[in-house]
Amino acid sequence: MAALQEDFTLSNGLQMPKIGFGTWQITDALEAYGATSAALAHGYRQIDTARVYGNEDSVGRALRDSGLPRSEVFVTSKLPAEIKDPDEALASFETTMAAIGLDYLDCYLIHAPWPWHDIGRDCSAGNKAVWEVLETIYRSGRAKSIGVSNFNAADLRVIIDGCSTRPMVNQIRYFIGHTQEDVVQFCRREGIQVTAYSPLATGKILRHPDLRAVAERYGKSxxxxxxxxxxQKDVGPLPKSTHEQRIRENADVDFEITSADMALLDGLSDTDKVR
Ligand SMILES: NC(=O)c1ccc[n+]([C@@H]2O[C@H](COP(=O)([O-])OP(=O)(O)OC[C@H]3O[C@@H](n4cnc5c(N)ncnc54)[C@H](OP(=O)(O)O)[C@@H]3O)[C@@H](O)[C@H]2O)c1
Known part of the structure:
Protein backbone atom coordinates (compact mmCIF):
# COMPACT_ATOMS: atom_id res chain seq x y z
CA MET A 1 0.00 0.00 0.00
CA ALA A 2 2.02 2.90 -1.39
CA ALA A 3 0.16 5.65 0.49
CA LEU A 4 1.58 4.32 3.76
CA GLN A 5 5.08 4.96 2.47
CA GLU A 6 4.53 8.59 1.51
CA ASP A 7 5.90 11.35 3.74
CA PHE A 8 5.42 15.04 4.28
CA THR A 9 8.57 17.05 4.90
CA LEU A 10 8.07 19.33 7.90
CA SER A 11 9.56 22.83 7.95
CA ASN A 12 12.60 21.59 9.89
CA GLY A 13 13.26 18.85 7.29
CA LEU A 14 11.81 15.98 9.35
CA GLN A 15 9.91 13.33 7.36
CA MET A 16 6.40 12.58 8.68
CA PRO A 17 4.37 9.71 7.21
CA LYS A 18 1.26 11.11 5.53
CA ILE A 19 -1.12 8.57 7.08
CA GLY A 20 -1.17 8.13 10.85
CA PHE A 21 -3.06 5.78 13.16
CA GLY A 22 -5.39 7.47 15.68
CA THR A 23 -5.84 6.08 19.19
CA TRP A 24 -8.42 8.34 20.87
CA GLN A 25 -11.09 6.43 22.82
CA ILE A 26 -9.03 3.25 22.93
CA THR A 27 -8.70 3.30 26.69
CA ASP A 28 -8.52 -0.40 27.44
CA ALA A 29 -4.82 -1.27 27.70
CA LEU A 30 -5.06 -4.57 25.84
CA GLU A 31 -7.20 -3.07 23.10
CA ALA A 32 -4.83 -0.11 22.64
CA TYR A 33 -1.86 -2.49 22.52
CA GLY A 34 -3.65 -4.76 20.03
CA ALA A 35 -4.85 -1.97 17.75
CA THR A 36 -1.46 -0.24 17.69
CA SER A 37 0.29 -3.57 17.05
CA ALA A 38 -2.12 -4.29 14.18
CA ALA A 39 -1.57 -0.85 12.69
CA LEU A 40 2.21 -1.31 12.79
CA ALA A 41 1.90 -4.82 11.33
CA HIS A 42 -0.17 -3.44 8.44
CA GLY A 43 2.42 -0.82 7.64
CA TYR A 44 1.33 2.33 9.46
CA ARG A 45 4.43 4.28 10.43
CA GLN A 46 2.83 7.13 12.36
CA ILE A 47 0.91 6.70 15.63
CA ASP A 48 -1.07 9.53 17.24
CA THR A 49 -1.62 9.43 20.98
CA ALA A 50 -2.04 11.98 23.78
CA ARG A 51 -1.59 11.98 27.52
CA VAL A 52 -5.35 12.49 27.91
CA TYR A 53 -6.11 9.31 25.91
CA GLY A 54 -4.64 7.26 28.78
CA ASN A 55 -2.94 4.84 26.39
CA GLU A 56 0.60 6.19 25.94
CA ASP A 57 1.97 3.17 27.83
CA SER A 58 0.19 0.68 25.53
CA VAL A 59 1.27 2.57 22.41
CA GLY A 60 4.90 2.61 23.57
CA ARG A 61 4.82 -1.08 24.48
CA ALA A 62 3.30 -2.03 21.11
CA LEU A 63 6.04 -0.11 19.33
CA ARG A 64 8.83 -1.65 21.41
CA ASP A 65 7.38 -5.15 20.91
CA SER A 66 6.92 -4.66 17.15
CA GLY A 67 10.60 -5.19 16.51
CA LEU A 68 10.61 -2.14 14.24
CA PRO A 69 13.59 0.19 14.54
CA ARG A 70 12.59 3.25 16.57
CA SER A 71 13.64 5.48 13.69
CA GLU A 72 11.03 3.94 11.36
CA VAL A 73 7.98 4.98 13.38
CA PHE A 74 6.79 8.54 13.90
CA VAL A 75 5.14 8.96 17.31
CA THR A 76 3.08 11.99 18.29
CA SER A 77 1.78 12.83 21.76
CA LYS A 78 0.19 15.91 23.27
CA LEU A 79 0.32 18.22 26.26
CA PRO A 80 -3.12 18.23 27.94
CA ALA A 81 -5.21 21.22 26.83
CA GLU A 82 -5.76 22.60 30.32
CA ILE A 83 -2.04 22.87 31.14
CA LYS A 84 -0.96 26.47 30.51
CA ASP A 85 1.75 26.75 33.18
CA PRO A 86 5.43 26.10 32.22
CA ASP A 87 6.37 23.99 35.26
CA GLU A 88 3.25 21.87 34.86
CA ALA A 89 3.96 21.51 31.14
CA LEU A 90 7.47 20.20 31.74
CA ALA A 91 6.21 17.82 34.43
CA SER A 92 3.49 16.58 32.07
CA PHE A 93 6.04 15.91 29.32
CA GLU A 94 8.09 13.84 31.78
CA THR A 95 4.95 11.89 32.72
CA THR A 96 4.30 11.21 29.04
CA MET A 97 7.88 10.07 28.46
CA ALA A 98 7.81 7.76 31.49
CA ALA A 99 4.51 6.25 30.32
CA ILE A 100 5.46 5.80 26.68
CA GLY A 101 8.92 4.46 27.50
CA LEU A 102 10.69 5.96 24.48
CA ASP A 103 13.81 8.13 24.38
CA TYR A 104 12.13 10.74 22.23
CA LEU A 105 8.86 11.70 20.53
CA ASP A 106 8.76 12.57 16.85
CA CYS A 107 6.19 15.26 17.50
CA TYR A 108 4.83 16.90 20.64
CA LEU A 109 1.73 19.10 20.38
CA ILE A 110 -0.21 21.50 22.59
CA HIS A 111 -3.53 19.63 22.54
CA ALA A 112 -5.73 22.74 22.30
CA PRO A 113 -5.49 26.53 22.80
CA TRP A 114 -8.04 26.36 25.63
CA PRO A 115 -9.19 23.81 28.22
CA TRP A 116 -11.91 21.49 26.90
CA HIS A 117 -14.29 22.65 29.65
CA ASP A 118 -13.83 26.28 28.52
CA ILE A 119 -13.53 26.20 24.71
CA GLY A 120 -12.70 29.63 23.27
CA ARG A 121 -11.17 31.10 26.46
CA ASP A 122 -8.28 33.46 25.69
CA CYS A 123 -5.20 31.62 26.97
CA SER A 124 -2.68 33.62 24.88
CA ALA A 125 -0.26 34.20 27.76
CA GLY A 126 -0.43 30.56 28.84
CA ASN A 127 0.00 29.29 25.28
CA LYS A 128 3.10 31.46 24.81
CA ALA A 129 4.51 30.24 28.12
CA VAL A 130 4.00 26.54 27.39
CA TRP A 131 5.26 26.99 23.83
CA GLU A 132 8.61 28.10 25.30
CA VAL A 133 8.68 24.79 27.19
CA LEU A 134 8.05 22.92 23.94
CA GLU A 135 10.89 24.89 22.33
CA THR A 136 13.22 23.81 25.14
CA ILE A 137 12.14 20.17 24.72
CA TYR A 138 12.72 20.47 20.96
CA ARG A 139 16.20 21.90 21.46
CA SER A 140 17.00 19.01 23.84
CA GLY A 141 16.19 16.50 21.06
CA ARG A 142 13.49 14.72 23.08
CA ALA A 143 10.88 15.87 20.54
CA LYS A 144 12.02 15.90 16.91
CA SER A 145 9.26 18.35 16.01
CA ILE A 146 6.73 20.46 17.91
CA GLY A 147 3.35 21.88 17.08
CA VAL A 148 -0.19 22.58 18.11
CA SER A 149 -3.69 21.20 17.71
CA ASN A 150 -7.07 22.87 17.38
CA PHE A 151 -5.38 26.26 16.86
CA ASN A 152 -7.03 28.81 14.57
CA ALA A 153 -5.09 31.52 12.73
CA ALA A 154 -5.31 34.01 15.62
CA ASP A 155 -4.14 31.38 18.13
CA LEU A 156 -1.22 30.55 15.85
CA ARG A 157 -0.31 34.20 15.36
CA VAL A 158 0.16 34.53 19.13
CA ILE A 159 2.74 31.73 19.03
CA ILE A 160 4.47 32.71 15.80
CA ASP A 161 5.01 36.36 16.74
CA GLY A 162 8.13 36.34 18.86
CA CYS A 163 8.83 32.62 19.10
CA SER A 164 12.26 31.22 18.34
CA THR A 165 10.93 27.94 16.88
CA ARG A 166 7.76 27.98 14.79
CA PRO A 167 5.11 25.28 15.09
CA MET A 168 5.69 22.60 12.46
CA VAL A 169 2.29 20.89 12.67
CA ASN A 170 -1.30 21.91 13.38
CA GLN A 171 -3.63 18.94 13.97
CA ILE A 172 -7.24 19.99 13.35
CA ARG A 173 -10.69 18.44 12.94
CA TYR A 174 -10.89 17.87 9.20
CA PHE A 175 -13.09 15.72 6.97
CA ILE A 176 -15.20 16.02 3.80
CA GLY A 177 -17.61 18.88 4.49
CA HIS A 178 -15.49 20.29 7.34
CA THR A 179 -12.20 21.51 5.92
CA GLN A 180 -11.51 24.73 7.87
CA GLU A 181 -10.12 26.48 4.78
CA ASP A 182 -9.11 29.65 6.66
CA VAL A 183 -6.90 27.73 9.09
CA VAL A 184 -5.49 25.52 6.35
CA GLN A 185 -4.60 28.49 4.12
CA PHE A 186 -2.94 30.27 7.05
CA CYS A 187 -0.90 27.16 7.88
CA ARG A 188 0.12 26.73 4.26
CA ARG A 189 1.37 30.33 4.09
CA GLU A 190 3.31 29.89 7.33
CA GLY A 191 4.86 26.52 6.43
CA ILE A 192 2.88 24.55 9.02
CA GLN A 193 1.79 21.03 8.03
CA VAL A 194 -1.89 20.35 8.69
CA THR A 195 -2.96 16.93 9.89
CA ALA A 196 -6.57 15.76 9.98
CA TYR A 197 -8.09 14.35 13.11
CA SER A 198 -11.46 12.63 12.87
CA PRO A 199 -11.10 12.12 9.09
CA LEU A 200 -14.25 9.94 9.31
CA ALA A 201 -16.01 12.48 11.58
CA THR A 202 -15.61 9.90 14.38
CA GLY A 203 -17.73 7.53 12.26
CA LYS A 204 -20.60 9.99 11.74
CA ILE A 205 -19.88 10.52 8.04
CA LEU A 206 -19.91 6.89 7.02
CA ARG A 207 -23.60 6.53 6.17
CA HIS A 208 -23.76 9.68 4.03
CA PRO A 209 -25.71 8.73 0.85
CA ASP A 210 -23.80 11.09 -1.49
CA LEU A 211 -20.48 9.73 -0.29
CA ARG A 212 -21.63 6.17 -0.73
CA ALA A 213 -22.52 6.93 -4.36
CA VAL A 214 -19.10 8.48 -5.05
CA ALA A 215 -17.22 5.68 -3.25
CA GLU A 216 -19.05 3.07 -5.33
CA ARG A 217 -17.72 4.65 -8.52
CA TYR A 218 -14.21 3.69 -7.38
CA GLY A 219 -15.16 0.33 -5.86
CA LYS A 220 -14.05 1.71 -2.48
CA SER A 221 -15.69 2.13 0.92
CA GLN A 232 -5.43 14.71 -2.07
CA LYS A 233 -5.86 17.95 -0.07
CA ASP A 234 -2.24 17.56 1.11
CA VAL A 235 -3.41 17.04 4.67
CA GLY A 236 -2.39 14.05 6.82
CA PRO A 237 -5.28 11.77 7.84
CA LEU A 238 -5.26 10.05 11.25
CA PRO A 239 -7.99 7.38 11.04
CA LYS A 240 -8.75 5.32 14.15
CA SER A 241 -10.18 1.81 14.35
CA THR A 242 -10.04 -1.06 16.78
CA HIS A 243 -10.85 -3.61 14.04
CA GLU A 244 -7.95 -5.13 12.15
CA GLN A 245 -9.90 -5.42 8.89
CA ARG A 246 -10.76 -1.69 9.03
CA ILE A 247 -7.23 -0.73 10.06
CA ARG A 248 -6.05 -2.44 6.87
CA GLU A 249 -8.87 -1.02 4.74
CA ASN A 250 -8.19 2.54 5.88
CA ALA A 251 -4.64 2.38 4.52
CA ASP A 252 -5.66 0.78 1.23
CA VAL A 253 -6.17 4.08 -0.52
CA ASP A 254 -3.97 3.90 -3.62
CA PHE A 255 -6.54 5.34 -6.01
CA GLU A 256 -7.15 8.80 -7.43
CA ILE A 257 -10.35 10.80 -6.92
CA THR A 258 -11.00 12.77 -10.12
CA SER A 259 -10.97 16.58 -9.99
CA ALA A 260 -14.70 16.57 -10.82
CA ASP A 261 -15.41 14.35 -7.81
CA MET A 262 -13.05 16.38 -5.60
CA ALA A 263 -15.07 19.48 -6.57
CA LEU A 264 -18.30 17.65 -5.76
CA LEU A 265 -16.94 16.60 -2.35
CA ASP A 266 -15.65 20.15 -1.73
CA GLY A 267 -19.22 21.37 -2.12
CA LEU A 268 -20.65 19.21 0.68
CA SER A 269 -21.32 20.49 4.20
CA ASP A 270 -22.84 19.16 7.42
CA THR A 271 -21.68 15.68 6.42
CA ASP A 272 -21.49 14.69 10.10
CA LYS A 273 -25.18 15.47 10.63
CA VAL A 274 -26.49 12.43 8.68
CA ARG A 275 -28.88 10.31 10.73
N1 LIG B 1 -6.19 16.69 18.56
C1 LIG B 1 -7.44 16.46 18.92
O1 LIG B 1 -8.07 17.27 19.62
C2 LIG B 1 -8.10 15.20 18.44
C3 LIG B 1 -9.48 15.06 18.60
C4 LIG B 1 -10.08 13.90 18.10
C5 LIG B 1 -9.29 12.92 17.48
N2 LIG B 1 -7.93 13.08 17.39
C6 LIG B 1 -7.07 12.05 16.74
O2 LIG B 1 -7.62 11.67 15.48
C7 LIG B 1 -7.89 10.27 15.49
C8 LIG B 1 -9.08 9.92 14.61
O3 LIG B 1 -10.24 10.62 14.98
P1 LIG B 1 -11.48 9.89 15.67
O4 LIG B 1 -11.01 8.93 16.69
O5 LIG B 1 -12.42 10.98 16.05
O6 LIG B 1 -12.20 9.03 14.56
P2 LIG B 1 -12.26 8.73 13.00
O7 LIG B 1 -10.99 8.12 12.55
O8 LIG B 1 -12.80 9.93 12.31
O9 LIG B 1 -13.41 7.61 13.06
C9 LIG B 1 -13.29 6.50 13.90
C10 LIG B 1 -14.64 5.81 13.98
O10 LIG B 1 -14.97 5.24 12.71
C11 LIG B 1 -15.02 3.81 12.82
N3 LIG B 1 -14.30 3.29 11.65
C12 LIG B 1 -12.97 3.44 11.39
N4 LIG B 1 -12.67 2.88 10.20
C13 LIG B 1 -13.81 2.37 9.70
C14 LIG B 1 -14.13 1.67 8.51
N5 LIG B 1 -13.21 1.41 7.59
N6 LIG B 1 -15.43 1.27 8.30
C15 LIG B 1 -16.38 1.56 9.23
N7 LIG B 1 -16.14 2.23 10.39
C16 LIG B 1 -14.86 2.62 10.62
C17 LIG B 1 -14.35 3.46 14.13
O11 LIG B 1 -14.93 2.31 14.69
P3 LIG B 1 -14.05 1.08 15.25
O12 LIG B 1 -12.95 1.63 16.08
O13 LIG B 1 -15.06 0.30 16.04
O14 LIG B 1 -13.57 0.34 14.04
C18 LIG B 1 -14.68 4.68 14.97
O15 LIG B 1 -15.99 4.60 15.49
C19 LIG B 1 -8.10 9.99 16.98
O16 LIG B 1 -8.10 8.62 17.28
C20 LIG B 1 -6.99 10.79 17.58
O17 LIG B 1 -5.75 10.13 17.44
C21 LIG B 1 -7.33 14.22 17.85
Missing part, protein backbone atom coordinates in the same frame (compact mmCIF):
# COMPACT_ATOMS: atom_id res chain seq x y z
CA UNK A 222 -16.83 5.51 2.23
CA UNK A 223 -14.01 5.36 4.79
CA UNK A 224 -11.44 4.90 2.01
CA UNK A 225 -12.98 7.77 0.03
CA UNK A 226 -12.77 10.05 3.09
CA UNK A 227 -9.13 9.20 3.75
CA UNK A 228 -8.14 9.54 0.09
CA UNK A 229 -9.87 12.95 -0.08
CA UNK A 230 -7.80 14.22 2.84
CA UNK A 231 -4.56 12.99 1.22
Missing amino acids: VAQLCIRYVL
Whole structure:
Protein backbone atom coordinates (compact mmCIF):
# COMPACT_ATOMS: atom_id res chain seq x y z
CA MET A 1 0.00 0.00 0.00
CA ALA A 2 2.02 2.90 -1.39
CA ALA A 3 0.16 5.65 0.49
CA LEU A 4 1.58 4.32 3.76
CA GLN A 5 5.08 4.96 2.47
CA GLU A 6 4.53 8.59 1.51
CA ASP A 7 5.90 11.35 3.74
CA PHE A 8 5.42 15.04 4.28
CA THR A 9 8.57 17.05 4.90
CA LEU A 10 8.07 19.33 7.90
CA SER A 11 9.56 22.83 7.95
CA ASN A 12 12.60 21.59 9.89
CA GLY A 13 13.26 18.85 7.29
CA LEU A 14 11.81 15.98 9.35
CA GLN A 15 9.91 13.33 7.36
CA MET A 16 6.40 12.58 8.68
CA PRO A 17 4.37 9.71 7.21
CA LYS A 18 1.26 11.11 5.53
CA ILE A 19 -1.12 8.57 7.08
CA GLY A 20 -1.17 8.13 10.85
CA PHE A 21 -3.06 5.78 13.16
CA GLY A 22 -5.39 7.47 15.68
CA THR A 23 -5.84 6.08 19.19
CA TRP A 24 -8.42 8.34 20.87
CA GLN A 25 -11.09 6.43 22.82
CA ILE A 26 -9.03 3.25 22.93
CA THR A 27 -8.70 3.30 26.69
CA ASP A 28 -8.52 -0.40 27.44
CA ALA A 29 -4.82 -1.27 27.70
CA LEU A 30 -5.06 -4.57 25.84
CA GLU A 31 -7.20 -3.07 23.10
CA ALA A 32 -4.83 -0.11 22.64
CA TYR A 33 -1.86 -2.49 22.52
CA GLY A 34 -3.65 -4.76 20.03
CA ALA A 35 -4.85 -1.97 17.75
CA THR A 36 -1.46 -0.24 17.69
CA SER A 37 0.29 -3.57 17.05
CA ALA A 38 -2.12 -4.29 14.18
CA ALA A 39 -1.57 -0.85 12.69
CA LEU A 40 2.21 -1.31 12.79
CA ALA A 41 1.90 -4.82 11.33
CA HIS A 42 -0.17 -3.44 8.44
CA GLY A 43 2.42 -0.82 7.64
CA TYR A 44 1.33 2.33 9.46
CA ARG A 45 4.43 4.28 10.43
CA GLN A 46 2.83 7.13 12.36
CA ILE A 47 0.91 6.70 15.63
CA ASP A 48 -1.07 9.53 17.24
CA THR A 49 -1.62 9.43 20.98
CA ALA A 50 -2.04 11.98 23.78
CA ARG A 51 -1.59 11.98 27.52
CA VAL A 52 -5.35 12.49 27.91
CA TYR A 53 -6.11 9.31 25.91
CA GLY A 54 -4.64 7.26 28.78
CA ASN A 55 -2.94 4.84 26.39
CA GLU A 56 0.60 6.19 25.94
CA ASP A 57 1.97 3.17 27.83
CA SER A 58 0.19 0.68 25.53
CA VAL A 59 1.27 2.57 22.41
CA GLY A 60 4.90 2.61 23.57
CA ARG A 61 4.82 -1.08 24.48
CA ALA A 62 3.30 -2.03 21.11
CA LEU A 63 6.04 -0.11 19.33
CA ARG A 64 8.83 -1.65 21.41
CA ASP A 65 7.38 -5.15 20.91
CA SER A 66 6.92 -4.66 17.15
CA GLY A 67 10.60 -5.19 16.51
CA LEU A 68 10.61 -2.14 14.24
CA PRO A 69 13.59 0.19 14.54
CA ARG A 70 12.59 3.25 16.57
CA SER A 71 13.64 5.48 13.69
CA GLU A 72 11.03 3.94 11.36
CA VAL A 73 7.98 4.98 13.38
CA PHE A 74 6.79 8.54 13.90
CA VAL A 75 5.14 8.96 17.31
CA THR A 76 3.08 11.99 18.29
CA SER A 77 1.78 12.83 21.76
CA LYS A 78 0.19 15.91 23.27
CA LEU A 79 0.32 18.22 26.26
CA PRO A 80 -3.12 18.23 27.94
CA ALA A 81 -5.21 21.22 26.83
CA GLU A 82 -5.76 22.60 30.32
CA ILE A 83 -2.04 22.87 31.14
CA LYS A 84 -0.96 26.47 30.51
CA ASP A 85 1.75 26.75 33.18
CA PRO A 86 5.43 26.10 32.22
CA ASP A 87 6.37 23.99 35.26
CA GLU A 88 3.25 21.87 34.86
CA ALA A 89 3.96 21.51 31.14
CA LEU A 90 7.47 20.20 31.74
CA ALA A 91 6.21 17.82 34.43
CA SER A 92 3.49 16.58 32.07
CA PHE A 93 6.04 15.91 29.32
CA GLU A 94 8.09 13.84 31.78
CA THR A 95 4.95 11.89 32.72
CA THR A 96 4.30 11.21 29.04
CA MET A 97 7.88 10.07 28.46
CA ALA A 98 7.81 7.76 31.49
CA ALA A 99 4.51 6.25 30.32
CA ILE A 100 5.46 5.80 26.68
CA GLY A 101 8.92 4.46 27.50
CA LEU A 102 10.69 5.96 24.48
CA ASP A 103 13.81 8.13 24.38
CA TYR A 104 12.13 10.74 22.23
CA LEU A 105 8.86 11.70 20.53
CA ASP A 106 8.76 12.57 16.85
CA CYS A 107 6.19 15.26 17.50
CA TYR A 108 4.83 16.90 20.64
CA LEU A 109 1.73 19.10 20.38
CA ILE A 110 -0.21 21.50 22.59
CA HIS A 111 -3.53 19.63 22.54
CA ALA A 112 -5.73 22.74 22.30
CA PRO A 113 -5.49 26.53 22.80
CA TRP A 114 -8.04 26.36 25.63
CA PRO A 115 -9.19 23.81 28.22
CA TRP A 116 -11.91 21.49 26.90
CA HIS A 117 -14.29 22.65 29.65
CA ASP A 118 -13.83 26.28 28.52
CA ILE A 119 -13.53 26.20 24.71
CA GLY A 120 -12.70 29.63 23.27
CA ARG A 121 -11.17 31.10 26.46
CA ASP A 122 -8.28 33.46 25.69
CA CYS A 123 -5.20 31.62 26.97
CA SER A 124 -2.68 33.62 24.88
CA ALA A 125 -0.26 34.20 27.76
CA GLY A 126 -0.43 30.56 28.84
CA ASN A 127 0.00 29.29 25.28
CA LYS A 128 3.10 31.46 24.81
CA ALA A 129 4.51 30.24 28.12
CA VAL A 130 4.00 26.54 27.39
CA TRP A 131 5.26 26.99 23.83
CA GLU A 132 8.61 28.10 25.30
CA VAL A 133 8.68 24.79 27.19
CA LEU A 134 8.05 22.92 23.94
CA GLU A 135 10.89 24.89 22.33
CA THR A 136 13.22 23.81 25.14
CA ILE A 137 12.14 20.17 24.72
CA TYR A 138 12.72 20.47 20.96
CA ARG A 139 16.20 21.90 21.46
CA SER A 140 17.00 19.01 23.84
CA GLY A 141 16.19 16.50 21.06
CA ARG A 142 13.49 14.72 23.08
CA ALA A 143 10.88 15.87 20.54
CA LYS A 144 12.02 15.90 16.91
CA SER A 145 9.26 18.35 16.01
CA ILE A 146 6.73 20.46 17.91
CA GLY A 147 3.35 21.88 17.08
CA VAL A 148 -0.19 22.58 18.11
CA SER A 149 -3.69 21.20 17.71
CA ASN A 150 -7.07 22.87 17.38
CA PHE A 151 -5.38 26.26 16.86
CA ASN A 152 -7.03 28.81 14.57
CA ALA A 153 -5.09 31.52 12.73
CA ALA A 154 -5.31 34.01 15.62
CA ASP A 155 -4.14 31.38 18.13
CA LEU A 156 -1.22 30.55 15.85
CA ARG A 157 -0.31 34.20 15.36
CA VAL A 158 0.16 34.53 19.13
CA ILE A 159 2.74 31.73 19.03
CA ILE A 160 4.47 32.71 15.80
CA ASP A 161 5.01 36.36 16.74
CA GLY A 162 8.13 36.34 18.86
CA CYS A 163 8.83 32.62 19.10
CA SER A 164 12.26 31.22 18.34
CA THR A 165 10.93 27.94 16.88
CA ARG A 166 7.76 27.98 14.79
CA PRO A 167 5.11 25.28 15.09
CA MET A 168 5.69 22.60 12.46
CA VAL A 169 2.29 20.89 12.67
CA ASN A 170 -1.30 21.91 13.38
CA GLN A 171 -3.63 18.94 13.97
CA ILE A 172 -7.24 19.99 13.35
CA ARG A 173 -10.69 18.44 12.94
CA TYR A 174 -10.89 17.87 9.20
CA PHE A 175 -13.09 15.72 6.97
CA ILE A 176 -15.20 16.02 3.80
CA GLY A 177 -17.61 18.88 4.49
CA HIS A 178 -15.49 20.29 7.34
CA THR A 179 -12.20 21.51 5.92
CA GLN A 180 -11.51 24.73 7.87
CA GLU A 181 -10.12 26.48 4.78
CA ASP A 182 -9.11 29.65 6.66
CA VAL A 183 -6.90 27.73 9.09
CA VAL A 184 -5.49 25.52 6.35
CA GLN A 185 -4.60 28.49 4.12
CA PHE A 186 -2.94 30.27 7.05
CA CYS A 187 -0.90 27.16 7.88
CA ARG A 188 0.12 26.73 4.26
CA ARG A 189 1.37 30.33 4.09
CA GLU A 190 3.31 29.89 7.33
CA GLY A 191 4.86 26.52 6.43
CA ILE A 192 2.88 24.55 9.02
CA GLN A 193 1.79 21.03 8.03
CA VAL A 194 -1.89 20.35 8.69
CA THR A 195 -2.96 16.93 9.89
CA ALA A 196 -6.57 15.76 9.98
CA TYR A 197 -8.09 14.35 13.11
CA SER A 198 -11.46 12.63 12.87
CA PRO A 199 -11.10 12.12 9.09
CA LEU A 200 -14.25 9.94 9.31
CA ALA A 201 -16.01 12.48 11.58
CA THR A 202 -15.61 9.90 14.38
CA GLY A 203 -17.73 7.53 12.26
CA LYS A 204 -20.60 9.99 11.74
CA ILE A 205 -19.88 10.52 8.04
CA LEU A 206 -19.91 6.89 7.02
CA ARG A 207 -23.60 6.53 6.17
CA HIS A 208 -23.76 9.68 4.03
CA PRO A 209 -25.71 8.73 0.85
CA ASP A 210 -23.80 11.09 -1.49
CA LEU A 211 -20.48 9.73 -0.29
CA ARG A 212 -21.63 6.17 -0.73
CA ALA A 213 -22.52 6.93 -4.36
CA VAL A 214 -19.10 8.48 -5.05
CA ALA A 215 -17.22 5.68 -3.25
CA GLU A 216 -19.05 3.07 -5.33
CA ARG A 217 -17.72 4.65 -8.52
CA TYR A 218 -14.21 3.69 -7.38
CA GLY A 219 -15.16 0.33 -5.86
CA LYS A 220 -14.05 1.71 -2.48
CA SER A 221 -15.69 2.13 0.92
CA VAL A 222 -16.83 5.51 2.23
CA ALA A 223 -14.01 5.36 4.79
CA GLN A 224 -11.44 4.90 2.01
CA LEU A 225 -12.98 7.77 0.03
CA CYS A 226 -12.77 10.05 3.09
CA ILE A 227 -9.13 9.20 3.75
CA ARG A 228 -8.14 9.54 0.09
CA TYR A 229 -9.87 12.95 -0.08
CA VAL A 230 -7.80 14.22 2.84
CA LEU A 231 -4.56 12.99 1.22
CA GLN A 232 -5.43 14.71 -2.07
CA LYS A 233 -5.86 17.95 -0.07
CA ASP A 234 -2.24 17.56 1.11
CA VAL A 235 -3.41 17.04 4.67
CA GLY A 236 -2.39 14.05 6.82
CA PRO A 237 -5.28 11.77 7.84
CA LEU A 238 -5.26 10.05 11.25
CA PRO A 239 -7.99 7.38 11.04
CA LYS A 240 -8.75 5.32 14.15
CA SER A 241 -10.18 1.81 14.35
CA THR A 242 -10.04 -1.06 16.78
CA HIS A 243 -10.85 -3.61 14.04
CA GLU A 244 -7.95 -5.13 12.15
CA GLN A 245 -9.90 -5.42 8.89
CA ARG A 246 -10.76 -1.69 9.03
CA ILE A 247 -7.23 -0.73 10.06
CA ARG A 248 -6.05 -2.44 6.87
CA GLU A 249 -8.87 -1.02 4.74
CA ASN A 250 -8.19 2.54 5.88
CA ALA A 251 -4.64 2.38 4.52
CA ASP A 252 -5.66 0.78 1.23
CA VAL A 253 -6.17 4.08 -0.52
CA ASP A 254 -3.97 3.90 -3.62
CA PHE A 255 -6.54 5.34 -6.01
CA GLU A 256 -7.15 8.80 -7.43
CA ILE A 257 -10.35 10.80 -6.92
CA THR A 258 -11.00 12.77 -10.12
CA SER A 259 -10.97 16.58 -9.99
CA ALA A 260 -14.70 16.57 -10.82
CA ASP A 261 -15.41 14.35 -7.81
CA MET A 262 -13.05 16.38 -5.60
CA ALA A 263 -15.07 19.48 -6.57
CA LEU A 264 -18.30 17.65 -5.76
CA LEU A 265 -16.94 16.60 -2.35
CA ASP A 266 -15.65 20.15 -1.73
CA GLY A 267 -19.22 21.37 -2.12
CA LEU A 268 -20.65 19.21 0.68
CA SER A 269 -21.32 20.49 4.20
CA ASP A 270 -22.84 19.16 7.42
CA THR A 271 -21.68 15.68 6.42
CA ASP A 272 -21.49 14.69 10.10
CA LYS A 273 -25.18 15.47 10.63
CA VAL A 274 -26.49 12.43 8.68
CA ARG A 275 -28.88 10.31 10.73
N1 LIG B 1 -6.19 16.69 18.56
C1 LIG B 1 -7.44 16.46 18.92
O1 LIG B 1 -8.07 17.27 19.62
C2 LIG B 1 -8.10 15.20 18.44
C3 LIG B 1 -9.48 15.06 18.60
C4 LIG B 1 -10.08 13.90 18.10
C5 LIG B 1 -9.29 12.92 17.48
N2 LIG B 1 -7.93 13.08 17.39
C6 LIG B 1 -7.07 12.05 16.74
O2 LIG B 1 -7.62 11.67 15.48
C7 LIG B 1 -7.89 10.27 15.49
C8 LIG B 1 -9.08 9.92 14.61
O3 LIG B 1 -10.24 10.62 14.98
P1 LIG B 1 -11.48 9.89 15.67
O4 LIG B 1 -11.01 8.93 16.69
O5 LIG B 1 -12.42 10.98 16.05
O6 LIG B 1 -12.20 9.03 14.56
P2 LIG B 1 -12.26 8.73 13.00
O7 LIG B 1 -10.99 8.12 12.55
O8 LIG B 1 -12.80 9.93 12.31
O9 LIG B 1 -13.41 7.61 13.06
C9 LIG B 1 -13.29 6.50 13.90
C10 LIG B 1 -14.64 5.81 13.98
O10 LIG B 1 -14.97 5.24 12.71
C11 LIG B 1 -15.02 3.81 12.82
N3 LIG B 1 -14.30 3.29 11.65
C12 LIG B 1 -12.97 3.44 11.39
N4 LIG B 1 -12.67 2.88 10.20
C13 LIG B 1 -13.81 2.37 9.70
C14 LIG B 1 -14.13 1.67 8.51
N5 LIG B 1 -13.21 1.41 7.59
N6 LIG B 1 -15.43 1.27 8.30
C15 LIG B 1 -16.38 1.56 9.23
N7 LIG B 1 -16.14 2.23 10.39
C16 LIG B 1 -14.86 2.62 10.62
C17 LIG B 1 -14.35 3.46 14.13
O11 LIG B 1 -14.93 2.31 14.69
P3 LIG B 1 -14.05 1.08 15.25
O12 LIG B 1 -12.95 1.63 16.08
O13 LIG B 1 -15.06 0.30 16.04
O14 LIG B 1 -13.57 0.34 14.04
C18 LIG B 1 -14.68 4.68 14.97
O15 LIG B 1 -15.99 4.60 15.49
C19 LIG B 1 -8.10 9.99 16.98
O16 LIG B 1 -8.10 8.62 17.28
C20 LIG B 1 -6.99 10.79 17.58
O17 LIG B 1 -5.75 10.13 17.44
C21 LIG B 1 -7.33 14.22 17.85
